[in-house]
Amino acid sequence: MSSFRTIIVAVCAFLMVILCQNAFAGDNGVIKLELPDAAAVGMGGAFTGEADRPSAVYYNPAGIVQMDSIETSVGLTLVQPQIEYKSLTGDTSDMKRDNYIFPDFFVTTPVVKGKFYVGLGEDSNFGSGNDWAANSFSRYDTVKDSVENKDFMLVAAYKINEQWSVAAGATDDDSKFEHDQALYQGAGADGDALFKANDNAWGFNLATMFKLNEQNQFGLDYKSPIHHTYDGSLYLNNLNHSNNDYQSIFGGTSFSTEAVQKFTMPQSVTLGYSLKPTNKWTVNFDLEWTDWSQYKQQTTFYPNVTNATQLSVLGTGNPQARDWTSVWSESLGVQYSVNDRLRLRTGYEHHQTPISKGTFDTEFPDSDSNAITAGVGYDITSRLTIDIAYVADFYQSRNIGNTVDNNLGAFLSGKYRAFVNVGTMSLTYKF
Numbered sequence: 001m002s003s004f005r006t007i008i009v010a011v012c013a014f015l016m017v018i019l020c021q022n023a024f025a026g027d028n029g030v031i032k033l034e035l036p037d038a039a040a041v042g043m044g045g046a047f048t049g050e051a052d053r054p055s056a057v058y059y060n061p062a063g064i065v066q067m068d069s070i071e072t073s074v075g076l077t078l079v080q081p082q083i084e085y086k087s088l089t090g091d092t093s094d095m096k097r098d099n100y101i102f103p104d105f106f107v108t109t110p111v112v113k114g115k116f117y118v119g120l121g122e123d124s125n126f127g128s129g130n131d132w133a134a135n136s137f138s139r140y141d142t143v144k145d146s147v148e149n150k151d152f153m154l155v156a157a158y159k160i161n162e163q164w165s166v167a168a169g170a171t172d173d174d175s176k177f178e179h180d181q182a183l184y185q186g187a188g189a190d191g192d193a194l195f196k197a198n199d200n201a202w203g204f205n206l207a208t209m210f211k212l213n214e215q216n217q218f219g220l221d222y223k224s225p226i227h228h229t230y231d232g233s234l235y236l237n238n239l240n241h242s243n244n245d246y247q248s249i250f251g252g253t254s255f256s257t258e259a260v261q262k263f264t265m266p267q268s269v270t271l272g273y274s275l276k277p278t279n280k281w282t283v284n285f286d287l288e289w290t291d292w293s294q295y296k297q298q299t300t301f302y303p304n305v306t307n308a309t310q311l312s313v314l315g316t317g318n319p320q321a322r323d324w325t326s327v328w329s330e331s332l333g334v335q336y337s338v339n340d341r342l343r344l345r346t347g348y349e350h351h352q353t354p355i356s357k358g359t360f361d362t363e364f365p366d367s368d369s370n371a372i373t374a375g376v377g378y379d380i381t382s383r384l385t386i387d388i389a390y391v392a393d394f395y396q397s398r399n400i401g402n403t404v405d406n407n408l409g410a411f412l413s414g415k416y417r418a419f420v421n422v423g424t425m426s427l428t429y430k431f
Helices: 002-021 038-042 061-066 308-314
Strands: 071-087 092-094 100-112 116-123 127-131 144-159 164-183 191-211 216-223 226-237 255-265 268-275 281-290 327-337 342-351 369-379 384-400 414-430
Touching: 038 327, 038 342, 038 369, 038 384, 038 414, 061 116, 061 144, 061 164, 061 191, 061 216, 071 127, 100 127, 164 226, 164 255, 191 255
Parallel strands: none
Antiparallel strands: 071 092, 071 100, 071 414, 100 116, 116 144, 127 144, 144 164, 164 191, 191 216, 191 226, 216 268, 226 255, 268 281, 281 327, 327 342, 342 369, 369 384, 384 414
């Protein structure tokens, strides 16, 4: 038994090392991720009404009043997006099937038992990654891009009475952004345009939980928008004297300058309901509204560029129309307790896309999606629990016919199909 415990401690230590050194998220399409905690993921992410684990710090911090001892969890999630493209003439192209890994960590503790509780957390609430071939149809819009976020959360909850609790928290969102695309130069070879930037910004959340009785419980969680101003650099390389003569315009084969882009992570409201008809069964339902409607256009600023010709070139396709809309998502999860140590889970989740066909591009190749989840939880000891979950996320095919970035030489019309594999594991320990 001692050697087994040593293995478990080693696994936890390994996850913590990754947490400190490799915290980023990856997904295709719209960049909001909701994958912390394998137990919640196994139930389709429907956890706002139950929220009785350390991951309540993210899902609904008012739920941490249900834990009267120190509890902590560490997790690791693997995301593998797959996107297929078929042009109007029948040519096909697949996005590279990269693997993205990101961790999560949560801890909760009572300060005054029965009244006041605090929690800490770290995960990636937002993130995206696309990796198209350098010579693909997508190259003048996107070759490779990523949004890598680390979200650090501090929450506090107050138990008003046996039925009602409230909570508030703050989120420090550390974000990195990178976008690489080919630069059309007429008859000459393509150039390259790489934009890299980062920013740190704050948001807050408010939450409440109401326990009607032992069988019925409700949760409500609000997350504020997080306003980012990404400040970084644009790098142009492989410029030449072909038709556009960018080499003369920018004074050489390479050019770099400060670049700024604003982006707001959306506000959201989630209503959750948890039903426990018997000691064996738990049924959860979440309804979430996410406000992407503020994202009307994407504009890049170049504060240090004063040359009119350079500004004209850099301004091609800038700003880019987005016109995203607010969307709804629904998730349903079921858990069956086989015995005191083993739990089986399954779930379903549906997400709307905020992106219309008219502004669809390969930087955010998103569509409505339907996901099926499955998971298992097992109590290794009375204090240590392992949870494992899998998600098969099916994105609806989209037939796109628009003129996005035609002025850059990118023709994106065609049929897009996407599928995402997700595997996640969490370890939870009660002190």
